[in-house]
Structures are given as C-alpha cells and as structure tokens.
Amino acid sequence: MSKEINTKEIIDRLNSFLTEEQILVNEPMSKHTTFRIGGDADIHVSPSVDELPKVVSLCNELNVPYYVVGNGSNLLVSDNGVRGVVISIRRPAEYIKIEGNTIVAGAGTSLAKVSNQAAKEGLGDLSFAAGIPGTIGGAVVMNAGAYGGEIKDTLKSVKVCTKDGNVLEIEAKDLDLSYRHSCIPEKGYIVLEATFEMQPMEEEELRAKMTEYRNSRVAKQPLNFPSAGSTFKRPKDNFAGKLIEDAGLKGYQVGGAQVSEKHCGFVVNANGATAKDVYTLIQDVIKDVENKYDVTLEPEVKMMGEF
Numbered sequence: 001m002s003k004e005i006n007t008k009e010i011i012d013r014l015n016s017f018l019t020e021e022q023i024l025v026n027e028p029m030s031k032h033t034t035f036r037i038g039g040d041a042d043i044h045v046s047p048s049v050d051e052l053p054k055v056v057s058l059c060n061e062l063n064v065p066y067y068v069v070g071n072g073s074n075l076l077v078s079d080n081g082v083r084g085v086v087i088s089i090r091r092p093a094e095y096i097k098i099e100g101n102t103i104v105a106g107a108g109t110s111l112a113k114v115s116n117q118a119a120k121e122g123l124g125d126l127s128f129a130a131g132i133p134g135t136i137g138g139a140v141v142m143n144a145g146a147y148g149g150e151i152k153d154t155l156k157s158v159k160v161c162t163k164d165g166n167v168l169e170i171e172a173k174d175l176d177l178s179y180r181h182s183c184i185p186e187k188g189y190i191v192l193e194a195t196f197e198m199q200p201m202e203e204e205e206l207r208a209k210m211t212e213y214r215n216s217r218v219a220k221q222p223l224n225f226p227s228a229g230s231t232f233k234r235p236k237d238n239f240a241g242k243l244i245e246d247a248g249l250k251g252y253q254v255g256g257a258q259v260s261e262k263h264c265g266f267v268v269n270a271n272g273a274t275a276k277d278v279y280t281l282i283q284d285v286i287k288d289v290e291n292k293y294d295v296t297l298e299p300e301v302k303m304m305g306e307f
C-alpha cells in the first residue's frame with residue numbers, strides 16, 4: 001500500500017464509525033504480543049464485534065491488506081512490522097452471556113476469564129484453559145488445549161465474518177477442529193463470537209483442577225520470560241521439548257532468543273530478542289532435530305509480516 005496516500009484515506013474512512021482511541025497509527029506490535037517483539041503496524045484498529053465487518057468491507061473496498069490479532073500469545077510479528085491494517089480483537093469485542101448450560105462469548109474475551117466465569121456458574125469443562133493467555137477467537141482458531149482438554153470438547157458454534165464482510169453462523173463440526181488446527185485461517189474467516197455447550201459440574205472440582213494446572217505451569221514453564229508458549233506442535237508419538245533437549249539444544253541462543261533452560265519446547269525472549277533472532281533459532285532447531293532424529297518439527301507459533 002502506498003503509505004502516505006492511502007493511510008490518510010483509510011483513517012478518514014475508519015473515523016466515520018470508530019473513535020480516535022480505536023485507531024492507532026504506526027503502532028509497535030511488540031506491545032501486542034506476549035513475545036514482546038514486532039515492528040510497527042501501519043494502522044491498528046480495535047473494533048467491536050458489530051464494527052468489525054465494516055472494517056473488513058472498507059479494507060476490501062480500498063484494497064488494503066488486513067490481519068487479525070487476538071492477545072498475540074501465539075504470534076511472532078516481523079521486525080519490519082505489518083503493512084496495512086491490523087485488526088485487534090480485544091476489549092471492545094469482549095462479553096460473556098450465560099443462559100442455562102450455554103455460554104456465549106465475544107471473540108475478544110480472555111479465555112481464562114470465560115473458564116473462570118464458567119467455574120463460578122458450575123459449568124464445565126473449560127478448566128484446562130486456566131493459564132492459557134489467549135482470547136476466545138485465538139483459542140477457537142488454534143483449537144487451544146492442555147491437560148487432556150481442548151476447545152473442540154465444548155464448542156457448539158461460532159459467528160464469523162467472511163472475507164466479503166458478511167456474518168455467518170457455523171457449527172463446530174464444520175470447522176475441521178483437530179490438534180491445534182481449524183479451517184478458519186484457510187477460509188479467511190474472522191471469529192466474532194463463540195457458543196459453548198457446557199455440562200453442570202461442581203465449582204469446587206473445577207477450581208481444584210484449575211489450581212493444579214496453574215501450579216503445574218508455574219513448575220514446568222518459563223513464565224518469567226516473554227514467549228508464545230510451546231513453539232512447536234507435538235510431533236507424532238513424540239514430544240518437541242524432549243527431541244530438542246536430546247539434540248543438545250537446551251539453552252541454545254541466537255541473539256536474544258533462547259531455547260528455554262527450563263522447558264526446551266519453549267523459545268523465549270531472554271534478552272531483547274528480535275523477530276529475526278527467534279525465526280533463525282526456530283529454523284536452526286528444525287534443521288538440527290531433523291538431521292539427528294529424522295523428525296520435522298512444525299512451528300505452532302504463527303508468523304505475521306515478512307520473514
């Protein structure tokens with residue numbers, strides 16, 4: 001996009017339905033990722049669920065590329081930033097409605113908040129989500145999971161915005177949900193809202209599990225460093241962390257990026273890492289593990305921008 005001309009035009013048009021606080025220009029993406037890494041987004045907008053389709057339609061009309069970000073907890077954004085519009089789905093798209101055993105949540109709602117609210121209402125089971133720092137939208141897209149549970153277990157349907165800016169309701173069974181996968185990115189859908197069908201469960205039982213999972217994370221994961229969680233998907237019949245450790249890569253560093261000393265499945269921003277540091281380290285790990293064990297690790301972390 002030709003920055004000087006189109007940035008002004010798109011901001012003027014966005015201003016007709018978003019407030020000034022919802023539109024940020026040259027916004028550092030390092031503020032919006034748990035890696036604390038990433039260059040500037042030309043334009044960064046935070047619409048509500050109702051405003052989001054209008055942003056998509058406008059980007060289409062002006063031929064401006066757009067990208068979607070939740071809490072940025074599974075994201076590596078390029079040091080060069082993002083050309084076009086970053087649609088951040090956070091606070092204005094945050095709400096929880098509970099009716100009987102059904103929970104409806106806006107895509108910008110924190111997954112942990114929904115898990116917590118569900119426990120309070122005696123509804124299970126999203127206890128696995130305690131400690132996963134994503135939004136509902138990001139969690140659905142990734143089919144987030146831990147400790148034997150995943151989003152797929154309770155998700156009933158989602159409301160999405162299509163590439164054309166239309167809103168559709170889709171059943172969970174049509175989302176091709178599997179281990180850290182859904183068909184949402186390939187279809188170009190943006191999750192606006194998710195509906196979960198829950199089961200009555202004792203709050204005490206849910207709370208006990210949530211505490212156990214949180215304690216386990218504190219004990220095993222390098223939560224004192226910025227990261228995006230598990231960097232690689234679990235390979236078939238194996239564990240990425242174990243393969244990386246066995247390959248002798250524990251503590252391996254490229255610039256400020258490091259294979260965690262505490263859990264080799266995590267790449268951490270140990271000391272002012274750039275996206276290039278993290279990216280190079282990921283490629284090095286993939287190559288080394290492939291050479292030693294003939295297993296090709298696949299990044300779970302999503303890349304945004306040019307690498």
Ligand SMILES: Cc1cc2nc3c(=O)[nH]c(=O)nc-3n(C[C@H](O)[C@H](O)[C@H](O)COP(=O)(O)OP(=O)(O)OC[C@H]3O[C@@H](n4cnc5c(N)ncnc54)[C@H](O)[C@@H]3O)c2cc1C
Pocket residue numbers: 034067068069070071072073074075089107131132133134135136137138139140141142143144145146184189190191192221223227228229230302
């Ligand atoms: C310390 C730590 C621990 C973690 N532990 C776990 C774990 O146990 N299990 C697990 O599964 N994950 C874990 N994660 C990874 C991450 O939290 C999850 O993948 C989470 O679901 C990502 O949500 P997000 O809102 O941050 O998505 P983002 O990182 O913002 O985005 C992830 C992808 O989804 C897309 N996206 C985001 N929102 C939407 C939307 N509304 N519509 C369409 N596309 C969208 C983005 O474009 C991107 O491709 C962990 C991360 C950290 C930092």
